[in-house]
Amino acid sequence: MLREEVLSLLSEASSRGWLMEPQAKEVFRLAGLDVTRFLWTEKIQEAARFASEIGYPVVAKVVSPEVIHKSDVSGVVLGISNDKQLGEAFKAMSTIRGFQGVIVEETVRGTELILGMKLDKQFGPIIMLGTGGTAVEIYKDVAIRMAPLREQDIESMLTSLKARPLLEGYRGAEPISVEALKTMLLAFSSLVMEFENKVESIDLNPVICNASRCVITDARIMLAGR
């Protein structure tokens, strides 16, 4: 059963049809998945205080009910290394349509993956894992499986990716924690089965994996029935 908190996050977003990043991330945090540490605020002072608390560099992202793909409207700034840069990013984003504040979050380094879900008409919930980032639709290096995922599905998804060498530590890089990724995939799979027909699709993009953790740095939930 979905937790009450998750159900209310979904129902609050029902008129818009999709959950903005802060609410979407909360859904996954409640389900036990690792999510970046972040603050959602409309006040620059609070943003700066949080940034110094978690330590620069930080990431700033726009929150707007009118913006589904943030990169398309310059709504994502990475590698902000001081208060001044944060202030500039904040100011620029405040002019984006539907501005409802900014997310300030920790910078996580590692390999970018996409973890997604789609409610397929013929097969019900399916799960997609692949090379993440803004170019996912160009490279289309993905593995698709019907949910719920079994252990063997997860193994074969990882094996089938072209980017597999990147996960295993390509050219001197540290390999990612496959255990952390598997744990995330299993938790994600259970969650999407519980969504039943409420959710139409999900993008967790990127999920950043490194030697110690696999963390959701951006999340979008599109609701069904619109």
Place this chain on the structure above:
Amino acid sequence: MTSTRFNNWSAQEGKMDLKRLFKPETMAVIGVSLNNESHPANVIYNKNHLRYQIPVYAVNSKGGLIRGEPVYPKIGDIPAKIDLAIIATKADIVPTVTAECIEAGVGGAVVISGGFSEAGFTDLQDRLVSTAREAGFPFIGPNCLGIFSPFLMDTFFIPGERMVIPRKGKVAMVSQSGGILVDHMAKCALEGVGVSLAVSIGNKALINEIDMLKYLSEDPGTEVITFYLEGFDENEGRAFVLAAATCGKPVIVLKSGRTPAGSNAVKSHTASIAGDYEVFSSVMAQHGVVEATDEYEIVTFAESLSCYKKTINGNIGIITGSGGHGALATDACLSHGLKVPRFSEAEQAELHNSVSPTIKNIASFSNPVDLTGSATDDDFVAAALTLSRNNNIECIIVLLLPYLPGITMDLGARLNFVYQQEGKPIVAYVPHVDKYSMLIDGFTLNNMPVAHTVEDAVHMAEAMRRYRPC
């Protein structure tokens, strides 16, 4: 899983008994014309009456005589219990005729008539379905060719002499489209693939692919099941793959209508990348359902898997009488994700020791094993035996060139002995020309797959790899 919604899909008709439908002892054809011999009902009546053993009765509300036999006004008038009714009347009276069949205790029906949902008359189809479902009465169609069962019956409205009929065998074929089914049967006949049952399910209003899968998985005459699919209804795909994955027999599918996903900025990346076909293809592979990409592959895969119900990881040993053929086969293996591992010194020495002195020093043993044009049957058998006992090899492809002087027409049957003894799948390539048919029969009649192109031989090996869930 806590959710039940996605785990409880199953065919609604799973409890219906399909035995009288597919293995009838009596038949009636409803809608036989008294003056039009080329009416579909007449074609069906005539071919079953003249060529098959099952008693078949004609029905037309006007009554009368056809070929000296009585035409009964209603199905209930026939003085015998009818197992299978073939309904070929006008669409609008099909629900009434079906109700009459139910009342007369008929076991099931094939509804040939068109003019239902495919023509926009969804209400009429719904009425037919609800009549049948209420009574637990199974029917195939509407808008279909129905059932071809070798030596038993044939509801296709195609004159018997126009059909290319495959030999009786172990492959069951199910298709939404009747035309495609007839075509696939012709290809099976050409390739020597035997068919256990062929069914066109048309609009699949009641009995769908999942019902067919369940029936065929329990049919002792069927070892491999093929489907030509146009699309699943909502959530049917899930029920289908779950049933296929657990049915215990290889399932091969060919899908049409691979429309591109189409990128849409408003959609999620996942919805955009995971289009209908990408999902279909991935989910089939995930469950070990073998996807064919064209009409040739479906027959090739069926031939291979009906001989070998095995899964392999993909390590292939190649034996050839010509270096060029070996190289082509290696390329084809690699492009299909199969491996052709190079043999170690010890493995090569073993092969070297097994063959005749004549070729010992001219043959190469690294994989492909090239026995050269001087090889004889004995050399092929010896190499096949050695590779059969090599645990690093899961399947052997033998490229046979019957024009080599040392090769005889007996080699197929001799290689079959090797398979019988060692149990390792052997796939042969022999050029398919009439001149070599005895060699080809040596394989086919002994239940070994034989391909007529090098590429096809590789496909046969690939079928066993794809049968493995991934």
